[in-house]
Amino acid sequence: MKNIILLLGFLLVIGCKSSKIELATVTDVEKSLSYLASDELEGRQTGTIGIEKAAVYIENTFKENGVKPYFKTYRDSFNLKNIVGYNIVGYIEGTDENLKDEFVILGAHYDHIGKGKEVDGDVIANGANDDASGTVAVLEWAKYFSKAKNNKRSVLFTLYAAEEMGLKGSEHLAEKLKTANIDLYTMINFEMVGVPRAEREVLAYITGYDKSNIAEKLNVYANEEIIGFLPQAKEYNLFKRSDNFSFYNEFKTPSHAISTFDFTNFEYYHHVDDEVDKMDFEHMTSFINKMIPALQGMINAPTKEIIMNDE
Template identity: 40%
Template sequence: MKKIVFSLAVMGAFVSCMQAQKAKEKVVVKQVQQKKVTSIDSATVRKHLYTLASDEMQGRKPGTEGMEKATQYIENEYKRIGLKPFKGLEGYRQNFTHKGIEMSNIIGVLEGKSKKDEYVIVSAHHDHLGMKKDGEGDRIFNGANDDASGVVGVLALAEYFANKGENERSIVFVCFTAEEMGLVGSKYFGKDIDPTKFVAGINLEMIGKTPSFGPNTAWLTGFERSSFGKIVQQNLKGTGYQLFPDPYKKFNLFFRSDNASLARLGVPSHTFSTTPIDVDKDYHKVSDEAETLDIGVLTETVKAVARGTESIINGKDTPTRVEIKE
């Protein structure tokens, strides 16, 4: 009898210990989940950047093996994060043909709660110039700042908002193709949507270098065309990060990135940037390598975009519409 009692006591202690261990593990898991929710970390930013701007991607020109590798990488990240396909699509690719080249926009959706039929688009272009046909030395246009940096932002923001789980509006994450060929991908996307359901466009272009305004700053194209920029400025008060209107008006940048395709439809769609297209010494050169970017600048800019646009994504603020008169 004593042996039975002793055995039961040992079993009870073992079960108790196991329960305590499981409870401890649950706390650790919860802490990890909370960390994911509240952080856009530089390690993840670095991983995305160095992958997308690697020589293996061969400059990400539409129709090439390198572009297919980049597309698969983005698709795998969408799947890992848990994004859903866009309406009417079986997967993340919106396939079409342009000038005999088969290409794809890569689209993933994070469905909203109370306003799931209202959309905020977060975008960047994942294509670049490919490779030089001949010559010595480096022949790959890696396109790190233009625009692997923007795609990094799209992926980081997708994971951030998915983990946070507080978006009242649906978020459409898009990596547009063939921007370098004349905004081809974003124009195609715009043909098949109801623009009245898109309340804002957050486009990211060349966000990996310190801007002329100094550290912890970015600028927005078409600032005066809607209330979008002022909403972001208000949300960034007290954060130590500042957003300015585009200071490079002579470059007509509002119409030179994918935001323009949606803005022409009335969507308050603007581009965040830290580097002006025609001033960056590495712009459209083989020297646009991941090593030339500042991971800290890139990470802090993505964090600022998240904080600055969160009230729009959560349904609190709605920017005024854009009117284009050319």
């Protein structure tokens, strides 16, 4: 009898280990980014065949992982003069009856500028760091939460077009969601997370640091300091220069951008050399996985613990 109990205990442990949700892997991160920032996509300029290929890739990733469209399809379309743009919006409904009507948005822009100044015959601005890196991070979290099924609040995974044209994609989506009167708790945009900061620095920083207590809370949820303050972010007013600002404008709820690019660690902003070979996939994978408990804490907090500060 004792041996049977021991065997059952052993099988239970094995079962728990085998059912553990897998975190992001370097292989998957590199595979996704290598496609999104490949020459085949020609710099992902809004309105081009290249960004259409990126949109299809994102949609297929959502489909393969059971992430539902929030609207009738994954696409939130908008017009800019003679150009049609598409935000791609995935949705995982919350599991808690009391919290599922509250939303957390995790976003990044999947467009880029198309072509840049020629260097050694190369004119394609691949946008590996800007912002294929943020796009891949959002896709990895969509994959994780689709398997974990432990998000008490509902989560939207939003990838924007026309960021490079003045935040037009996120402006359209924010206005649409505001008109639908969704209860937006928090929004985080992920911008240029493909390269690490210096070892002495905090892993990442958040824009609009003083506008809410989000950095403090994310660090508590992560059980380590992973989000810090960057003076240049305030100096250059980065809070207003990323897609988070569209949601802040509409909802006046905590809406911030997180980045690991800090003006000292990457020289190729809007440059044709913003290529896959400049990315640090070990860093990216570590960042994605370290953010998971922080995001879970935010998504599953029993009350709205993240609040705006008095200004």
